[in-house]
Amino acid sequence: MATMKEITYAQAxxxxxxxxxxxxxxxxxxxxxxxxxxxxxxxxxGMLEKFGKDRIxxxxxxxxxxxxxxxxxxxxxMRPIVELMFSDFMCVCFDELVxxxxxxxxxxxxxxxxxxVMRTAAGAGTGAAxxxxxxxxxxxxxxxxxxxxxxxxxxxxxxxxxTAIRDDNPVMFLEQxxxxxxxxxxxxxxxxxxxGVADVKREGTDCSIITYGRMVQMxxxxxxKLAEEGIHVEVVDIRSLVPLDTKTIVESVKKTHRALxxxxxxxxxxxxxxxxxxxxxxDAFYYLDAPIRRLGALSCPIPFNPNLExxxxxxxxxxxxxxxxxx
Amino acid sequence: MTEIFMPKAGMDxxxxxxxxxxxxxxxxxxxxxxxxxxxxxxITMEAEAPATGVLLAKLIGDDTTVPVLxxxxxxxxxxxxxxxxxxxxxxxxxxxxxxxxxxETKADAAAPQLPxxxxxxxxxxxxKKLAAEKGVDxxxxxxxxxxxxxxxxxxxAAPQQNAVNATPLAKKYAEVNGVDLAGVTGTGYDGKIxxxxxxxxxxxxxxxxxxxxxxxxxxxxxxxxxxxxxxxxMAQTSDSVEVDVTELxxxxxxxxxxxxxLGTKITINDLLSYAAVKMIKTHPLANASFSDTEILCYPDxxxxxxxxxxxxxxxxVVHGADRMSLVELSLAMRDLVTRARDRKLTANDQQGxxxxxxxxxxxxxxxxxxxxxxxxxxxxxxxxxxEKPAVYQGQICIRTxxxxxxxxxxxVFDGGEVGSIMKTMKEYLESPELFLVQ
Numbered sequence: 001m002a003t004m005k006e007i008t009y010a011q012a013x014x015x016x017x018x019x020x021x022x023x024x025x026x027x028x029x030x031x032x033x034x035x036x037x038x039x040x041x042x043x044x045x046g047m048l049e050k051f052g053k054d055r056i057x058x059x060x061x062x063x064x065x066x067x068x069x070x071x072x073x074x075x076x077x078m079r080p081i082v083e084l085m086f087s088d089f090m091c092v093c094f095d096e097l098v099x100x101x102x103x104x105x106x107x108x109x110x111x112x113x114x115x116x117v118m119r120t121a122a123g124a125g126t127g128a129a130x131x132x133x134x135x136x137x138x139x140x141x142x143x144x145x146x147x148x149x150x151x152x153x154x155x156x157x158x159x160x161x162x163t164a165i166r167d168d169n170p171v172m173f174l175e176q177x178x179x180x181x182x183x184x185x186x187x188x189x190x191x192x193x194x195x196g197v198a199d200v201k202r203e204g205t206d207c208s209i210i211t212y213g214r215m216v217q218m219x220x221x222x223x224x225k226l227a228e229e230g231i232h233v234e235v236v237d238i239r240s241l242v243p244l245d246t247k248t249i250v251e252s253v254k255k256t257h258r259a260l261x262x263x264x265x266x267x268x269x270x271x272x273x274x275x276x277x278x279x280x281x282x283d284a285f286y287y288l289d290a291p292i293r294r295l296g297a298l299s300c301p302i303p304f305n306p307n308l309e310x311x312x313x314x315x316x317x318x319x320x321x322x323x324x325x326x327x
Numbered sequence: 328m329t330e331i332f333m334p335k336a337g338m339d340x341x342x343x344x345x346x347x348x349x350x351x352x353x354x355x356x357x358x359x360x361x362x363x364x365x366x367x368x369x370i371t372m373e374a375e376a377p378a379t380g381v382l383l384a385k386l387i388g389d390d391t392t393v394p395v396l397x398x399x400x401x402x403x404x405x406x407x408x409x410x411x412x413x414x415x416x417x418x419x420x421x422x423x424x425x426x427x428x429x430x431e432t433k434a435d436a437a438a439p440q441l442p443x444x445x446x447x448x449x450x451x452x453x454x455k456k457l458a459a460e461k462g463v464d465x466x467x468x469x470x471x472x473x474x475x476x477x478x479x480x481x482x483x484a485a486p487q488q489n490a491v492n493a494t495p496l497a498k499k500y501a502e503v504n505g506v507d508l509a510g511v512t513g514t515g516y517d518g519k520i521x522x523x524x525x526x527x528x529x530x531x532x533x534x535x536x537x538x539x540x541x542x543x544x545x546x547x548x549x550x551x552x553x554x555x556x557x558x559x560x561m562a563q564t565s566d567s568v569e570v571d572v573t574e575l576x577x578x579x580x581x582x583x584x585x586x587x588x589l590g591t592k593i594t595i596n597d598l599l600s601y602a603a604v605k606m607i608k609t610h611p612l613a614n615a616s617f618s619d620t621e622i623l624c625y626p627d628x629x630x631x632x633x634x635x636x637x638x639x640x641x642x643x644v645v646h647g648a649d650r651m652s653l654v655e656l657s658l659a660m661r662d663l664v665t666r667a668r669d670r671k672l673t674a675n676d677q678q679g680x681x682x683x684x685x686x687x688x689x690x691x692x693x694x695x696x697x698x699x700x701x702x703x704x705x706x707x708x709x710x711x712x713x714e715k716p717a718v719y720q721g722q723i724c725i726r727t728x729x730x731x732x733x734x735x736x737x738x739v740f741d742g743g744e745v746g747s748i749m750k751t752m753k754e755y756l757e758s759p760e761l762f763l764v765q
Contacts, residue, residue: 257453257479289453289479290472325473 002187010043010180012154013119016161017044017081019190021051024079027165028055030066031083031119040085041121041180063093067118071101071170074116079165086132087122087174090140101170102145113168117161122150123214123264124309125178130301133309135213135265140172141241141274147171147195148241152216154184156239159193167195176214196243200252204234207258207323210249210275212238215262215314222319233323241271249275250284257289258326262314267296290326295319328403329378335395336367336674343367344545345399347389350382356402364670368549369677371638371670378402384409392545450477457482493520504529546639557701561617562737565696568749570756571719572712573727575599578759589654596686597657599709602755603684604628604648604656605765610748614682616702617738631680631700632660634667641667642700644680653763688712693730704739707752708732731756 007015021027029047031039035058038045048056059066063084070080084090090097097118105113124133141148149164149171151157157175164171201216202223209219216237223233236252238245253259259279261272272294279285279292295314303309333343346364356362361373362382383401387393401409448465450458454477458465461482468485470477486509493501493508497520501508504525511528513520543551557563575598582593607614607628615624630648634641643663648656666672683706685697693710700706710730717726731752735745755762 286452286456289451 002189002191004185004187006183007154007186008180009151009154009157009175009182009184010041010045012158012184012186013043013161013175014045014047015186016158016165018047018050020079020162020165021047021055024165026077027079027081028057028073029081029083030057030059030070032059032061032085034058034083039083041177043119043175043180044083063089064096067093067096068100070116070118071096071104071114074114074170075104075112079115079117081117081119081165084118084120086128087120087136088131088134090118090120090136097140097146097170097172098143102143105169106145114170115168117164117167117171117173119161119173119175121177121180122174123176123178124302124313125214127304127306127309128177129304133302135174135263135297137172137174137241138265138269138271138274140174141271145169146242148174149195149239150174150176150213150241151239152176152179152201152213152237154182155186156193156199156237158186159191160195160239162190163192163195166192171195174213178214179217182217193239195240196245197240198236198238198245198248200234200248201237202233202235204232204256206232206256207260207326208234208236208249208252208256209260209262209319209323210236210238210252211262212241214264218314218316219262219319222316222323225316226320226323231323231327238275241274244274244278246278246282249278250282253279253284254287257287258323259284259288259292260319260322260326261292261294262319262322263296264313265296266299267294268299270294270296272296293322293326295322328383328401328407328409329380330398331362331377331400331402332396333393333399334365334374336365336372337369340367340369340395342392342394342545344392345387345389346371348382348385348400349373352382352385353405354382356380356382366545366638367674368545370641370672370674371546372673373671376402381405383407448477449475450482451479453479454482492518493525494522496522497525500525500529544639546641550640553700554698557698560701561699563699563734564737565732565734566742566745566749567694567730567732568753570729570731570753571717571726572729572756573719575756575759576712576727591654591657591661593653593657595688595712596709597653597660598759599686599756600630600632600648600660600684601653601656602752602759602762603682603707604630604651605762606748606751606755607649607682608765609751610744612740612744613705613735613748615704615739616681617704617736618702622704622739625681627681629679629681630656631683631703632663633683633685633697634664636668636670638670641672641677642680642683643667643672643676644678646679682706684709688729695732697732697734699734699736704736705748706734708734729756 017029033039034044035048035053035056044056067082070082073080101114101116123135137148137150140146147167147169149160151160161173164173202220204223211219219235223235226233234252234256236249261275263270263272265271276292276294295318297313300312302312344366346366348363350356350362356376358379359375362376363374365372365374380402383403385400387399393399450465457479463482463485465477468477468481471481472478492513500522506525506529508520511520511524514524515521579593579595579598586592611624614628615622627647628649630645631642634643645656645659645663651659663676680700681703683700683703685706686709687695688709688711691711695708697706697708712727712729714725715728716723717728719726733745733749
């Protein structure tokens with residue numbers, strides 16, 4: 001029986017990086033203000049003291065330059081972790097992330113690989129407005145060669161990040177801003193979680209909510225309220241978009257006959273469409289007793305006003321209403 | 328063009344029934360002219376045109392119940408085109424910037440009615456799968472989906488016609504005798520239907536006598552809700568006393584002779600009501616209500632009276648009855664009863680009652696236990712006036728007697744007070760001059 005301790009999501013990420021850096025001297029970290037300042041969200045707290053300036057490297061404000069440097073280092077045999085302060089800034093280095101990182105291994109016939117992790121803070125809920133609050137995972141999931149991971153708990157964050165660092169391919173690790181201070185039980189012993197394995201966070205019989213990231217907790221709250229009314233919802237946390245655990249999703253929908261996909265990203269063109277497509281393409285189709293329903297953010301830039309911001313995204317009430325509309 | 332809404336005639340009114348339109352499509356209408364008769368859970372009333380023009384469209388027919396504020400018709404100029412779909416009452420999504428327009432079409436905005444093309448049945452994939460497995464004909468299934476589609480639950484609820492477990496001989500007999508095997512209980516192995524089962528089922532069954540089901544009108548629903556909640560929210564208890572009303576009857580007879588000068592026929596009910604209003608002068612707790620922190624005694628006596636109509640029980644209110652003379656009270660009560668029976672009561676006629684009277688005198692009823700209309704503290708009930716042997720001035724003689732019943736809220740006052748109320752009422756009714764001089 002593993003001994004457990006309660007730590008934050010940010011600490012779980014810090015622990016994962018420290019453990020991997022101790023385990024493998026090729027692992028190092030680059031990013032803006034990650035050394036003395038410990039990063040915008042304090043995730044790399046204490047790491048400069050532990051590993052020194054050579055392995056915890058502050059960079060200029062130039063995502064294009066240091067993500068490109070990370071790709072080069074990875075091709076040269078290192079295992080860089082590059083941190084983007086806000087995931088919105090991936091747009092600045094999209095050429096590196098899209099045209100370079102995922103392509104190299106294929107274009108060089110397997111002679112090189114890019115074992116780089118791009119860590120970044122994604123999502124809204126902090127009043128950071130339109131350019132610092134987006135959930136852009138659907139773009140990343142679209143490019144073959146990139147893996148995309150979004151953890152919803154400290155336990156998942158630690159286990160998935162350790163696996164991501166050990167992966168020989170570029171992994172986009174999208175942390176959730178508003179989850180950094182949330183706490184959860186994590187084993188003290190070492191563990192890893194494979195990418196591409198969904199986690200059924202709550203079992204149910206009446207409707208499946210397929211979700212990830214911040215919306216997992218919200219879906220669980222909705223499920224709790226619905227249970228008081230005798231509606232038993234299953235909450236499936238996919239944990240990684242690429243690779244996607246279609247099997248768990250399909251089995252869940254076959255069991256409950258109903259699927260609601262919830263994500264924080266804009267609904268139109270969001271990853272929910274892909275999940276819906278996977279369900280419709282599978283034999284779960286024949287078990288559907290209601291349309292596949294998606295619930296994501298409204299199609300608008302994220303407002304600065306906190307009340308408007310909150311209403312832009314799925315809420316517990318909206319999730320409950322959508323589940324009921326399917327019954 | 329102006330929309331006609333189902334009016335919201337009270338804070339808690341959720342839906343209303345259109346009894347009938349008073350105008351035909353194409354009829355000219357004046358603003359504020361009655362155009363329809365509606366029934367709320369309290370009253371029936373006429374509702375007025377919101378604009379001047381012609382009645383362009385009726386979106387619902389007579390005798391239809393719809394939520395309040397739903398658009399039910401249009402008034403406009405002749406030839407104006409009516410919108411295809413009525414405007415939603417509220418909740419129009421706030422307009423988002425251009426990005427939003429380009430994107431989302433809200434799939435869940437309104438449940439679309441599925442078209443049934445070439446007789447194809449709309450059904451969910453799972454419903455179709457189940458139907459195929461169980462041999463259920465989808466076209467025979469009652470659909471319960473929000474868009475009219477057959478859902479799995481509908482298939483599960485449908486009888487399995489084609490999957491009947493019967494011997495070939497039984498099936499043949501069933502065909503010849505016109506027996507539906509779905510309704511036959513099999514006595515063979517594993518419930519298999521045999522020839523004998525079919526033959527016994529073919530014997531004519533006794534005619535079914537069915538339960539009559541009466542739909543609840545909004546008024547019936549409201550009465551049920553009010554009565555039930557009154558009995559469950561107050562400490563009600565009842566008392567009664569027999570009263571000698573011989574003098575009161577004589578007074579009434581004398582007053583009848585003066586009906587021309589008085590301008591009204593004073594009824595026994597008028598006298599009883601007037602006496603009750605005067606009683607309240609010395610018993611303010613009978614014109615009160617209980618709140619969790621205090622007792623509220625009302626300065627005015629708003630006399631509510633139970634009136635039976637062909638559409639149900641109503642209780643119109645005479646406001647300020649304590650400031651009226653007997654003649655004024657008589658006229659006010661007659662006006663309300665007439666309007667109640669003609670469905671002409673307004674919402675105001677039904678509000679603000681502080682004290683209620685109910686009269687069962689036209690029926691062979693003496694003592695009864697009326698239910699308090701919440702939050703009132705007291706209701707008086709009058710039984711029939713009937714000649715009986717009674718002791719009067721030491722003699723047994725024939726007197727006109729009536730039983731006075733009271734129900735009161737024991738949270739507001741106790742048995743001593745109700746005794747005192749009954750004593751005053753008995754004195755007043757047996758010696759009418761006592762209340763006439765009040």
